[in-house]
Amino acid sequence: MTKVLIVDDEKIILEVLEAYFEKEGWEIILASNGIEALRKIKGNNPDIIILDLMLPDISGEEVCRLTRKESDVPIIMLTAKSAEDDLINGIVIGADDYVMKPFSPREVVIRSKAILRRVNKVDKGNKISFNNGKLKIDLVKKEIELSGKLISLTPIEYKLLxxxxxxxxxxxxxxxxxxxxxxxxxxFEGYERSIDTHVKNLRKKIEADSRHPRYILTVFGMGYKFGGTLNESDTTF
Structure with a gap:
């Protein structure tokens, strides 16, 4: 059963989201503050977290930051903030998505399902492929195939990809x-900017045009993200 942790200090929001996720047959875990959330993350290992940004003890951003040190569990942030800097900061520290308050509970459920479908496709097997099989990754052999040809990556380039x-x-x-x-x-003995050099070298190897990449995309002022489209059919080849 899929487990969702819902973190919010507003009782009505907890109750409404709990009702909507229960209709989907999910196991519901509730927390009303940041400390309780961190404890339940460790103790319950949820599949996804719905996290309010404004909590009474520690902020949702801090909960997200601490969680990201130990887990890649998907996180959707609920926020009444609309300032661009606030949204950028949340994404940079590891949130997967944002839902602005006031929101539709159904939208939160739909976004949660979409994120888990994406994650589960990657986790389904030991091989994943993107863009109709043009880029393939064998997680067991640690091999990268691009348009039918094996690509040699350094260990760091492979880990980044x-x-x-x-x-x-x-x-x-x-x-x-x-x-x-x-x-x-x-x-790791190096500065954060050393990542730029590794990304540049990785792009030269897997992009048809490294100046206009399709896979390793720059998110200005924030970092990088993977832009490939995961194959819809399956994750094997």
Whole structure:
């Protein structure tokens, strides 16, 4: 059963979202503040988190930031904020999507399903492919195939590609990507900007035109995201 953690300090929002997700047959976990949310994330291992930005103890951004240090669980933020800087900050620290208040509960359910479909397709097998099979990743052999030809990547380039391709559309800051390429949590001796060099080299190998990339996209002022389209049929080849 799919588990959703709903975090909001407004009782009516918790009750309404709980009712809508229960209709879908999901297991519901509720939290009314940030500390409780962090505890339930560790104790319940939810499949997705619906997270209010404004909480009474610690902010939703802080909950998201702390969660991202240990987990890639999808996070949808609920927010009454509309300032561009606030939205950008939430995406940079790891939120997968935003829903602005006031919102339709049905929209939250639909967005949750869409994100989980995307994630589950990537997790379904040991091989994933994008753009009608033009780009293929074998997660067991650690091989990359582009238009039928094997592409040689450095270990860092491979880790960057897999990290972003595992969550298409999610924006990763340079610091996020530095953490992804660490070996067993070891400190990576380099600056965040070194990611730009690795991305540049990766693009040269997998993009037809590195100046107009289709896979590794720059999100200005934020970082990078994977722009490939996951095959709809399956994730094997």
């Amino acid at each position: 897999v990290a972003m391709a595992s969550y298409p559309g999610r924006v990763y800051s340079r610091l996020d990507l530095l953490e992804k390429i660490q070996e067993d949590g070891a400190y």
